[in-house]
Amino acid sequence: MIVKVVINLEIRFNEPALTVKEHASRRRRSPLWQRFRRNKLAVLGATIVLILVLLAIFAPILSPYPYQEANFGATYQDPSFAHWFGTDSLGRDMLTRILWGMRNAFTVGFGAEVVELTLGLLLGAVAGYMGGLTDNVLMRFVDIVYAFPSLLFSIILIVLLGHSILTILIAVAATSWVGMARVVRSQVIKIRQTGYIEAARGMGASTWTIIRRQVLPNSMGPIVVAVSFGIPANMTIEAGLSVLGLGIQPPTPDLGELIIEGQQAVFSYPYLLIGPTVIFALALIGFVFLGDGFRDIFNTKSKR
Amino acid sequence: MLKYLARRIFFMIVAFFAVSLVTFLLMKSVPGTFLTINMAMNNMSSAADTLGISDQLMTSLTQHFHLNSPWYVQYWFYVSGFLTSHMGNSFEFPDIPTLSLIERTFPISFSLAFLAVAVSSILAVLLGIIAAMRENTWVDSSTMFVAMLGTTIPSYLVAVFLMLIFGVWLHILPILGINGPQYYVLPVMSLALPIVSSTSRYMRNSVIESLHSEYIVTVYAKGGSAKHVLFGHAMKNSLLPFITVVGPQLAGLMMGTVLIESLFGIPGMGSIFVNAAQQRDYPLIMDSTLLYCLVILLMNLFVDLLYGVLDPRIRRTGYSS
Secondary structure: OHHHHHHHHHHHHHOOOOOHHHHHHHHHOOHHHHHHHHOHHHHHHHHHHHHHHHHHHOHHHHOOOOOOOOOHHHOOOOOOOOOOOOEOOOOOEHHHHHHHHHHHHHHHHHHHHHHHHHHHHHHHHHHHHHOHHHHHHHHHHHHHHHHOOHHHHHHHHHHHHOOOHHHHHHHHHHHHHHHHHHHHHHHHHHHHOOHHHHHHHHOOOOHHHHHHHHHHHHOHHHHHHHHHHHHHHHHHHHHHHHHOOOOOOOOOOOHHHHHHHHHHOOOOOOHHHHHHHHHHHHHHHHHHHHHHHHHHHHOOOOOO | OHHHHHHHHHHHHHHHHHHHHHHHHHHHHOOOOHHHHHHHOOOOOHHHHHHHOOHHHHHHHHHHOOOOOOHHHHHHHHHHHHHOOOOOEOOOOOOOEHHHHHHHHHHHHHHHHHHHHHHHHHHHHHHHHHHHHOOOOHHHHHHHHHHHHHHHOOHHHHHHHHHHHHHHHOOOOOOOOOOOOHHHHHHHHHHHHHHHHHHHHHHHHHHHHHHOOHHHHHHHHOOOOHHHHHHHHHHHHHHHHHHHHHHHHHHHHHHHHHHHHHHHOOOOHHHHHHHHHHHOOHHHHHHHHHHHHHHHHHHHHHHHHHHHHHOHHHHHHOOOO
16 A cells, blocks of 8 residues: 555656646647647648638639630630639639539538538437437437438429529438437437436526536537538538539539539540549548547547 | 337338328429429420310319319329329320339339449458458558548549549440440449448448457357358357448438439439429329338338347347337
8 A cells, every 4th residue: 555655656756847838838738639639630631621611712712713704715725824624615714613613512511510400409409308208209200301312302392492502501401400410319318317417407407508508518529520520411412412403503613513514524524524523522531531530539439 | 029010110101101291292382383384495395295285185184183182182192192003194204104114213223222232231341351350450541541531422423433434544334324234333333332431441340349359269269260250250240230330321322323323324213303303293203202212211121120130139139229
């Protein structure tokens, strides 16, 4: 016993003393951020996503040409300094179209995720926390939405509501929120059984306060992971609808539409295909790296 | 077991009717009917000919499709028609029974999805086992890196890359239409590869977990070979978690065929549905959505029952959860 204490003391004393500055910096940095920074791929992913999002936001300023401007004197130009990704069948600059297409993809990707998050948090937290009949009814509802042929449902919604970016956003979110609701519910159920929830209830906190102040903040990890995998999934659906010709209508450029145009010209002008697909793939990969990094940080084994 | 099955089938019926009802109500609230749309875009489709018809025929057509009846009569007209496989004809293809249209296109879509499942399962199991056996070596990490890349690349992007490589640069595989076995290679690969990447990762993790468990040590102690350990014990126990991951992918795969069909110009159910939705072809929208829904529900049921086949514990204690 005594020996143990002595050894402990020794170990303490042998530790190099921290300078004041080091001490301060250790305190300031949260361990989450440090763990994130150590994961090289996650930082790479975050960088890719950040750059592409900035490019998309500033597309109106950055794009070298107006996206709808046709130039019949310069159709099917190979990539050059004037047109980094070449020009298409109407002489429109591909770089411009890709930038604007990304803008749509990100708008739908982030926007639909916000809708999903709101619905998922609300229903998932209520179902998980209340349990019993409420849980049963809500989860059967979620199961039924799960049984929907999701893409077909989105297509019918778009035919119903029209082809604007807002309706596409709604159509994408309408079927994918159930995944988020399931993640939130399973987290909430796990946390509900912990001691501190019991303590809060014992101290007289209302259900709503407990959900808001204890349950949700503590279930953030898997939710953040689900969000970072959900955004690229939404972008995929958005571009997929465009591949079917049901996305945002021309002349507004869209990545899916660019991919289809490239695919149709694949034998004669393969560069039309390479530009949009590589950029799109890069954006998606950025999100995967980021999501994987988050998964490591929060040390969750969430199913995608 | 029987109780579980009964409950599952009851849920399936409820889900089926919920899906059909929502689809029907949405479809009905879409502005514009088939006939008015065809009037606006004259001669867009073969059915535009019906506009030249007499008023008498028009009213009899309206009566046949119950277009003036209350919504629940119309709804039941479609659903009962689907369930008894007396679907009649659709607006768009008045001279082809919908059933024969589905008979012609559904096998193509289903075989695409089925082949994709088969190919991806075999590949994922193989890759997962290889990576697990060489845990923490370059084989493991490179396989898993590629798997991670594949998790978010959607099938249509994979399809486009495959077309570029095998169709345009190497000139060894056809990239359009469906006209023989070699036409299936690229569509099936592009459906399978994204699934392989996400599932092989789970296979690897579950094989590693089994390889590190105590009964494997026992098998080694009793003189079992590595082959014996892997195929006799570890793999069997790793397949259950694997199937829990593959299962939910099946529904997504059915949806994936819609996109792949349109990319490769394959005349399957997907292209029929997209066309029907754009043309407001009510009977065809209903029939194809219901068929997809039924397939997805049956696939999910099949996967759930498969858990019981693979894990005797689930079979014995009942499918409680």
